[in-house]
Amino acid sequence: MTLIIRLLGPVQISRDDQPVQIRGYQQVALLAYLLITGKAHTRQHLVDLLFDHSDDPRANLRWILSELRRVIGGDYILADRQEVAFNFESDYWLDVSAFEAGQVELYRGDFLEGLHLRDAFRFEDWAFFERERLRGRYQAALEQQLAMLEQQGDQAAVVETAHRLLRLDNLREDWQRALIGAYARLGKREAALAQFEQCRHALQTELGIAPAAETVALAQAVQQGQIGSPPAEVSSPQRLPEKSWSRLESLLEQPFQAAPQPTFQTVSHRRSLSWTLLGVIGAISLVAGLVVALSSFLDLNSRADVSSEATVTVETTLAAGATDPASGTGGEAAPQDLAGTTVTIVGAVPDEVVKLFEQSMQPFEDRTGINVIYSSAGESFETLIAASVKRGAPPDIADFPQPGYMADFARQGKLIDVRTFLSEDYLRRQYPHAFLELATVDGRMVGIWYEAGLKSLVWYPKPEFEAAGYKVPETWDELITLSDQMVADGRTPWCVGMQDGDASGWVGTDWVEDILLRTAPPETYDAWVRHELPFNSPEVRRAFEILAGIWFKEGYVYGGKANIAAENPADSSIHIFENPPGCYLHRQGSWTPQLFFPKTVRYGRDYDFFYLPPIDPQFGHPVLGGGKIFAMFNDRPEVREVMRYLTTVEAARGFVEAGGFIAPHRNVPLEWYPSPADLRFAQIILSADTYRFDGSDLMPGPVGTGSFWRGMVDWVNGADLETVLQEIDQSWPE
Structure with missing residues (x-):
């Protein structure tokens, strides 16, 4: 029984193709530390590493070890009264080891991505160093590959490699220029100009500067047709039936530009942190990368005052009626005495x-x-x-x-x-x-x-979805047919997880609400939210039964029915990025990429979404929001x-x-x-x-965020539907 451990990107552990769920971050941190350091450590050292503030850290360490051995198997951890080590003679596979042996494609993202121990500063320092070290190796390999591909003139491969590098740092203009030039030489002029605009926006947003003259000159050459030739076709994204939203559609028809993720930490701060850590640890392997970063930083001062007139932009004409910020208070200005x-x-x-x-x-x-x-x-x-x-x-x-x-x-x-x-x-x-x-x-x-918020969405892994020949469904019947086809192909359609501590169950209530809006008039939904229509009514019961046709159907859900109530919503969402995908469909709201997805993935390239299709045509295209x-x-x-x-x-x-x-x-x-x-x-x-x-958000607190949430969990765990619905009805306050 081989234990598969992936620490590059979001942590994924499996045994015999079955996911192993490690609930605590400290357990994952301990396992990663033992694996990467490759030696035994005293218990006191591990206590100092993992617990900065704890009433009984040794007892906590014993509990973590016990849970870790219980989940992954006792044979993998060696421990006595003094020391703890990973059993490297056991049957296991570690992606970091394979990556360092030359399998660069295994780098799915940063080391221990998303894992942070708030009260374990020593571990955080160690993890930061490892993260930078491995990222540096990955970057060096990709840069070498990019230079070789540019020499060979393999423009399609240059595009792919440059995209990978820009996922590491989208402010590196040399990589941006490589991508812009490759797009242009492939005849994708609009994509090249869109990439320049993305570069310009990133530099302005994060650093407050304009692109370098070399980058601007390249974009001007592309715009004037001096490099490559314009493409013959223009694609547009999948969308709902039109309702005369012409200005909106004009923007949607523009070439793809990846959505910038909110950045709350400045680049200069990240770089200064790297430099400080270098001074402490003496990490020679990072020096080369920091020299490039430092030279880039020195160049910023000479560009900070560059006029925006020197930049090239992809023109988009909008007729949106913007309001004047100065008069946007909805009345007179605030009195001065406030x-x-x-x-x-x-x-x-x-x-x-x-x-x-x-x-x-x-x-x-x-x-x-x-x-x-x-x-x-x-x-x-x-x-x-x-x-x-x-x-x-x-x-x-x-x-x-x-x-x-x-x-x-x-x-x-x-x-x-x-x-x-x-x-x-x-x-x-x-x-x-x-x-x-x-x-x-x-x-x-x-x-x-x-x-x-927008909740009526289904996310999917774009490259794998398209490679399999799947089509975005436009009706509920097509959605079920697609799910059946995935099962027949040996794939798992859906990922669902609703274990969220005291908030467990909200994922299920969202599903029920979306289905009810698709099977009954909006007036029925409103009456249900006010409890004028009880939970134990034919309309609401039918919504649950339709949901059961997906959640409880054999082969439909990652990990089976038991995993629905056991897995966290965030964890369930990232299975679409496994290789191969653990699932192909994940229903969740518009905030999903910002809150749940790895930072290395991008909309339009790694993932896409579609509107959750209607069920009964007479109710049109309803939308559930928050x-x-x-x-x-x-x-x-x-x-x-x-x-x-x-x-x-x-x-x-x-x-x-x-x-x-x-x-x-x-x-x-x-x-x-x-x-x-x-x-x-x-x-x-x-x-x-x-x-x-969201109906549960509109209901009284004891119901919407209480008995309704709990009822979803009870139902998934085997409770009778009739009983669950009656109990929710009985909980409604007078």
Whole structure:
């Protein structure tokens, strides 16, 4: 029974072609350390490595060892009272060893990608060094290969190799020029110009500079037809039936440009960190790469003031009605006497989102003098908000991820109706009617929407999907036929995972909601959300039964039915990037690439998505969404001004331009969306016949994020459907 261990890219461990699930990051970290160092270590050394702060670190180490041996098998770990080692005489295979022996293609991504131990700084330092060392070897091999291919004139191979290098660092202009030139010599002029535009955007966004003169000259030569010739065909992405969204379609018809991922750490900081670590560790293998980085950095100062007129851009004409940021507050400017006041906001977002929000609020703070403080409570959000309200000291504003939870406070009379200071005419100009409806509880509009999520999507591995000859389904019957064909081909269609701690089950509720919107009128969905239609009704039961036809069907789901309740949503999403793919279809929302996918993969090249097809044609193309809504606990002038600003498109601009974010505001300039993927998200929302928000988020908290979530888990684990539906109905508050 060979133990297969892949540490390059997201960690993947399997035995006899079956995935081995290691739940704790510390267990994975220990296994990786023993494998890479290749020797025995004292228990005290491992304690110092893995635990900076622990009441009983030795007991924790014993538990980690016990769990690791239980999961992967006792024969693989050697341990006595003093030392611990990996058994290198056992039957195992390690991708790092094969990679260092010359199998460069095994490099799927950075070493231990996505694995970080917050309270283990010694391990983090070691992992960082290994990550840079292996990345350096990979880069050196690819650079050597690129030079050889350019000499040979193999332009198609140059394109592939340059893409791989740019996944490591998209700010290297020599690699960008190699790719631009190769596209042009292949006759793909539009792709070459699109690549230049991507290069220009990355340099401007991350470093605030223009491309080098050599890069600009190359792009000008391509644009003037001095290199290569224009292609004969133009392709367009798969999309829903048209509804006259001409400006949007004009952008979608542009050549593919990969969506830039939000960057919250500057390149100069990353490089200075590498340099600091070199001084500590003396890693000679990184010097060559850092010399290149340093020379590039020195060159930046000479280019920082280069006029943007020296750049070449791919012209795209847009007629979007942008609003004037200076007049985007929805009323008069904030009174000057509000300078020096403070407004507190509490949400549940990651730290990097907090930083982006702070950047988005900076123009408002500069103009008004109001200090806006956003704090993230993470998983403790609901507990913190409830406790603060109970003691009479809530934050000024809460950023609710679940409107149903917001509605609980609205019904208690704790939230302010925004129409006391924002007119209905103004609000209708800012938001579509559906968003105003969904912000209203018992006749009071208690919230304003800031983000619109899109959930009705299916992600797939683009190259493997197309190589197998599969076609994107346009109906539910075609989706099931496609799934059956994949099983017949010896492949697994779906990946599903909904184990998410206290939030386990939300993946399942999303599926049920999407299916219900496709099998019943929207009025039925609305009645169900209000509990005017019970869970134990024919309409809702049918949605569960249709779902069972996918989730519980033999061969349909990665790891089988048992894996659905055992695997994390993030882990389940990355199986599409295995080689070969562990699955080919993964239903999840528009945020999936930013939150779940490896940073090395790119939309349009490594993956793509399609709209979850309709089931009953009479209900058209419904869309299930989500989003975030701000609600106001304290009514003060400065709090009103913050809420007023949040209704404007300018307040959302930073998020939209960062990518992976769809603003619910009207009149968002389409040029703000940085990628074809984001534009497709917007098109799907705008062309939907029905748009409804996540039902579990709209239901009362004890149901939507309580019994409904738990019921999904119980059902997957074998509970009778009738019993599950009755129990959810019985949990509904009076």
